[in-house]
Amino acid sequence: MQDLELWTLDELCDHAFDIFEELASENLSAEDYGQYQQHYENRGYVDLVIPNGDWADMMMQDLEPELHFEAQIGLTGEAGEADIVLARILLSREKYESLCHAQWRGQ
Numbered sequence: 089m090q091d092l093e094l095w096t097l098d099e100l101c102d103h104a105f106d107i108f109e110e111l112a113s114e115n116l117s118a119e120d121y122g123q124y125q126q127h128y129e130n131r132g133y134v135d136l137v138i139p140n141g142d143w144a145d146m147m148m149q150d151l152e153p154e155l156h157f158e159a160q161i162g163l164t165g166e167a168g169e170a171d172i173v174l175a176r177i178l179l180s181r182e183k184y185e186s187l188c189h190a191q192w193r194g195q
Contacts, residue, residue, distance in 0.1 A: 094181040101134045104159030104177050107188060112175070115192040120174055124163060131163040143178050146189070155181050
């Protein structure tokens with residue numbers, strides 16, 4: 089892994105947000121997209137987590153926990169409500185790896 093050029097975790101978060109911003113209007117319901125547009129400055133978030141088994145099943149390959157992350161992008165809940173996950177995006181930390189798959193809320 090030392091020969092690979094890797095995104096830092098902060099860069100990976102920025103990369104995930106860029107992908108989300110580019111694709112959200114086409115993949116979210118009008119209501120979810122409007123809610124995101126209205127509240128993203130105060131409540132928008134991205135969390136990086138280790139991908140769970142459903143990604144490996146969908147990709148039909150094993151994922152390396154040190155190279156692959158799931159970015160969960162959404163809005164934090166208000167007044168004790170649960171967070172809203174709008175998209176789950178599977179990414180590689182390797183800068184020149186084109187791996188990118190998304191699962192959108194409501195799809």
